[in-house]
Amino acid sequence: MTLETQHIEPHLTSILESVSDPEIPVLSIMDMGVVREAVERDGIVQVKITPTYSGCPAMDVIGDDIVSAFAKANKKAKITLVLSPAWTTDWITDRGRKALEEYGIAAPLSPEADKEALLGNKKIVKCTNCGSTETHLVSQFGSTACKALFKCDVCQEPFDYFKCLK
Amino acid sequence: MNNNLYNYILGIADNSLILGQRLGELCGHGPSLETDIAGTNISLDLFGQVRSYFQYAAQVSGDDAATEDTIAFLRLERHYKNVLLVEQPNTDFGYVIVRQFLFDAYHLLFLKELEKSTDETLAAIAKKSVKEVSYHWRFSSDWIRRLGDGTQESHERVQEAVTDLWMYTDELFHQTEADQAMISEGIGVDTSKLKEVYYKMVSDVLEEATLEVPEGKYFHKGGKQGIHSEHMGYILSDMQYMQRTYPNMEW
Numbered sequence: 001m002t003l004e005t006q007h008i009e010p011h012l013t014s015i016l017e018s019v020s021d022p023e024i025p026v027l028s029i030m031d032m033g034v035v036r037e038a039v040e041r042d043g044i045v046q047v048k049i050t051p052t053y054s055g056c057p058a059m060d061v062i063g064d065d066i067v068s069a070f071a072k073a074n075k076k077a078k079i080t081l082v083l084s085p086a087w088t089t090d091w092i093t094d095r096g097r098k099a100l101e102e103y104g105i106a107a108p109l110s111p112e113a114d115k116e117a118l119l120g121n122k123k124i125v126k127c128t129n130c131g132s133t134e135t136h137l138v139s140q141f142g143s144t145a146c147k148a149l150f151k152c153d154v155c156q157e158p159f160d161y162f163k164c165l166k
Numbered sequence: 167m168n169n170n171l172y173n174y175i176l177g178i179a180d181n182s183l184i185l186g187q188r189l190g191e192l193c194g195h196g197p198s199l200e201t202d203i204a205g206t207n208i209s210l211d212l213f214g215q216v217r218s219y220f221q222y223a224a225q226v227s228g229d230d231a232a233t234e235d236t237i238a239f240l241r242l243e244r245h246y247k248n249v250l251l252v253e254q255p256n257t258d259f260g261y262v263i264v265r266q267f268l269f270d271a272y273h274l275l276f277l278k279e280l281e282k283s284t285d286e287t288l289a290a291i292a293k294k295s296v297k298e299v300s301y302h303w304r305f306s307s308d309w310i311r312r313l314g315d316g317t318q319e320s321h322e323r324v325q326e327a328v329t330d331l332w333m334y335t336d337e338l339f340h341q342t343e344a345d346q347a348m349i350s351e352g353i354g355v356d357t358s359k360l361k362e363v364y365y366k367m368v369s370d371v372l373e374e375a376t377l378e379v380p381e382g383k384y385f386h387k388g389g390k391q392g393i394h395s396e397h398m399g400y401i402l403s404d405m406q407y408m409q410r411t412y413p414n415m416e417w
Contacts (some may be wrong), residue, residue, distance in 0.1 A: 054294055055214025083218060084290035086297065118304065139200035140305050141207040145298070149200065165297050 005085055008038045012045060019069050022061045023144055026103045029062055033091025036082060045070055045077040050087045052165070053145040088166045104128045105147065106161040114164035118148060127152035128159045135159075171226050173247070173344035174354055175288070176237070177390065178280075179219035180248035183238060184398075185269060186212035187405050188256060197259045204305055205262070211298040218291045239409040243402055244392040247342070251334035253389070253397050257327070260313060260320070264327040267306040271367050272338045272360070274303050279355040288353065307371045314375025321376065328372065329380050336385035338364070 008016065008030075016035055021027045029035055029049070037048035047066055051059045063079040070077035089108040092100070097107040106125050109117060116122040118140055125135050132154040142149040147160040189209035196202025220234035227237075251269060256262050277299055280292035313324040339361045341349070348354025369379045388394065408415060 051214070051294075053211060053214060053298060054218060054291075055210035055212070057210075083294045084286075086290075086294040119308070139204060140301065140308070141200075141204035143203070145207045145210055163301070 006033075006036055008035060009040060012038045012040065015069050015073055015075075016047075016066070019062065019065045022058050022065070024100065024103060024105065026099045027096055029066070031093045031096030031099060033093065033096070034062065034087060040075070043076065045075050046080070047077055048080045048082045050082050050085075052087050055145060089162065089164050090166060092162075100162060101128055104159055106150065106159060108162045108164040111164050111166045117161070118163070125150050125161050127155060127157065129157040130155040170344045170347040171285075171353065172223055173342070174348040175219050175223040175226070177247045177342060177344060178276075179216045179223065180246050181252050181269070181273075182212040182219075183216045184246070184248040184401060185252040185265075186210075186216065187401055188252065188254075188265075189262075191404075192256060192262065201259070208266070208302050208305070211295075211302070215291065215295045215298070218294070222287050222291070235409070239406050243394055243398055246389075246392060246394065246398070246402075248389050248394075249334065249337045250386050250389040250395050251331065251337065253395055253401060254331060254334065255397055258323065260324040260327040261331065263306055263309045263313065264324060264331050266302065267310050267371070268331055268335055268368065269338075270299060270303040270306050271364055272335075274299050275360045275364055275367070276355055276357065279360070283354070284352040310371055310377070311375045314372070314377040324375075325377050328377055329382075332380040332382055333385050335364075335368075337387045337389060340387060340390055342390050 013030070016038060017028045017030045019029045021029060021032050024032075032052070034049050034052060035047065036050050037046070039046050049059070049062060049066070059081065063081075066079060067077045092108070100107050106128050108114060109124065113122075113124055117125050118137060120137050123133050123135060125137075126133050127135050127150075130152060132152055134153040135150045136153060138149040138151050138158065140148050142160050146162060146165070148163050149158060150161050151158045186209045189205045189212070192202065192205045193209075194202065196205055216238070217234055220237045223237055224232040224234055251265060254261070254265055274296070277292045277296040281289055281296060283289045283292065310324065313320040315321070339357045341357060345354055345357070349356045372379050386395075
């Protein structure tokens with residue numbers, strides 16, 4: 001997590017952690033790294049979020065969910081979408097990566113390894129079902145823009161791989 | 167109102183809008199589930215990028231009533247500035263992939279330069295988009311290799327698409343008045359400098375895919391000036407239908 005570009009006032013953290021990604025309910029938006037700033041000024045919480053992908057339809061929902069989460073705590077929130085610096089999979093926390101794996105989505109590899117995996121050069125993506133790396137790419141685009149579809153050659157289960165974005 | 171900046175933004179965004187619409191037509195009609203999903207995912211990325219561009223265009227338009235939606239849905243055909251390449255029809259999967267491939271190569275090179283723009287908003291959109299477009303390029307060039315170096319049937323059909331669509335590539339590098347004004351201000355990308363790299367990048371993949379690089383010297387143009395092919399009217403009537411039928415409707 002790049003702390004220098006993230007500024008969140010400590011008393012707002014727990015509320016933000018209660019909001020999850022609508023597409024991946026086990027992952028909080030904090031672990032996803034999409035919240036870049038949250039500050040309370042004159043009774044209004046200003047939240048800056050950044051999209052994972054430009055066209056991610058979850059962003060509007062996440063914005064609404066943040067507003068309603070703060071409303072429950074009797075706070076008003078204002079959401080701003082920022083594009084720069086652009087989100088990277090490096091901002092997913094270790095806890096977030098673990099949650100992804102448990103949910104059945106393989107966590108992103110390093111950029112070099114990601115390229116090898118998506119070009120089918122190396123078998124390195126670990127099956128989230130049985131743990132084998134005997135897997136192959138089915139499609140570079142999966143159920144959402146951020147994922148690719150893989151299949152395990154050992155247990156035969158298909159699974160998603162969260163593509164590296166850096 | 168900064169007319170040149172406004173027109174420059176539309177010149178970039180309209181390419182992605184119309185290509186995104188073309189890919190969207192394939193939703194549920196792709197040749198396989200995986201390619202269907204890939205096409206619509208790319209479409210979604212492009213629309214996401216278009217929203218950022220149009221929101222910015224609305225800001226600089228000087229027109230209080232302008233929004234991303236009015237810019238997308240309420241212009242007339244002559245006001246769209248996309249290149250002819252992106253409006254070409256989904257003749258078959260070969261054409262879909264070749265159109266994507268020829269555009270992605272340009273789009274990637276263009277965005278890598280736009281990242282250095284002195285306009286902060288455009289640079290930010292470019293930095294975000296370039297990551298997504300790298301995947302588009304990987305996908306389309308991979309399919310060119312697969313189809314070109316595949317069966318005799320796939321080879322012939324993808325070669326036909328390459329030969330047919332080649333005549334739309336030169337227009338990618340034409341510069342409008344707005345382009346030139348923005349280049350001189352350090353905001354725009356000097357596309358003439360990308361041309362050589364582009365043809366090298368495209369030719370390398372085609373050769374690897376055992377395909378012939380067309381030698382045709384005749385190229386179509388006009389899209390950037392709003393003079394489109396006969397396909398454009400059909401695209402717009404489909405795309406604008408809801409806003410034209412139910413003015414000001416919202417989801």
